[in-house]
Amino acid sequence: MMETTPAHRVLVVEDEANLADGVKFNLEQEGYEVEVLSDGRSAVERIASGEDPPFDLVILDLMLPEMSGYEVARRTRASGNYVAILMLTAKDDPADIIRGLEEGADDYLTKPFRLDELLARVRVLLRRRRWDGVEPRPEANAEIHVGESVIRFDRFSIETRNETFTLTTREVGLLRALVDREGETVTRGQLLEEVWGLRPDTKTRVIDSFIVRLRKYLERDPSAPEYIVSVRGRGYRFER
Numbered sequence: 293m294m295e296t297t298p299a300h301r302v303l304v305v306e307d308e309a310n311l312a313d314g315v316k317f318n319l320e321q322e323g324y325e326v327e328v329l330s331d332g333r334s335a336v337e338r339i340a341s342g343e344d345p346p347f348d349l350v351i352l353d354l355m356l357p358e359m360s361g362y363e364v365a366r367r368t369r370a371s372g373n374y375v376a377i378l379m380l381t382a383k384d385d386p387a388d389i390i391r392g393l394e395e396g397a398d399d400y401l402t403k404p405f406r407l408d409e410l411l412a413r414v415r416v417l418l419r420r421r422r423w424d425g426v427e428p429r430p431e432a433n434a435e436i437h438v439g440e441s442v443i444r445f446d447r448f449s450i451e452t453r454n455e456t457f458t459l460t461t462r463e464v465g466l467l468r469a470l471v472d473r474e475g476e477t478v479t480r481g482q483l484l485e486e487v488w489g490l491r492p493d494t495k496t497r498v499i500d501s502f503i504v505r506l507r508k509y510l511e512r513d514p515s516a517p518e519y520i521v522s523v524r525g526r527g528y529r530f531e532r
């Protein structure tokens with residue numbers, strides 16, 4: 293490979309020792325720096341330890357001793373930490389998956405999974421994070437003005453007159469997908485595929501709940517949106 297990248301730091305939170313070892317070994321073969329923890333409470337503490345450089349990605353099992361993966365994700369986000377989170381779930385119930393995404397996970401993988409698929413997801417998440425503004429593309433707008441607010445892609449925030457909202461990786465991804473096509477309708481299928489890595493025909497309300505949140509941050513009257521406009525039966529359009 294021509295490309296050289298600094299080693300990304302990955303935290304694996306998984307209580308099945310064999311699986312954790314296999315994941316660690318394979319990530320290390322790919323050049324990542326890997327640390328493993330086996331319960332939820334230590335994971336929250338470790339992520340919050342403020343070590344520099346911070347983790348780039350947390351691979352988080354859902355069913356963990358001490359504290360569930362949902363709770364780890366929720367507390368991590370509540371503390372203002374926007375590290376990429378890939379959730380591992382033994383349940384393929386869409387409600388569990390969506391709850392994981394809503395608690396702040398950026399992506400999920402259903403167990404049992406193939407290690408090559410895990411590695412592919414890890415690469416996509418780290419790359420998307422770069423696109424989304426943590427490591428911005430040179431040509432992408434770092435900030436745009438919307439009414440009296442400013443979307444700061446570089447800071448993962450929306451600053452309004454009175455408040456600053458911190459955005460998750462996925463919220464930034466969704467905004468980016470809409471803003472980069474200002475004035476054009478972006479279909480639900482495109483958003484599911486580009487922002488969540490889901491099949492375009494996936495039946496989920498996950499987009500709707502994210503749109504509700506973004507409107508709450510950005511719109512003067514979220515029930516009569518001016519900027520993030522619904523296009524009935526198709527998707528959404530960003531206008532200003």
Ligand code: CA
Nearest residue numbers: 307353355356
């Ligand atoms: Ca487990």
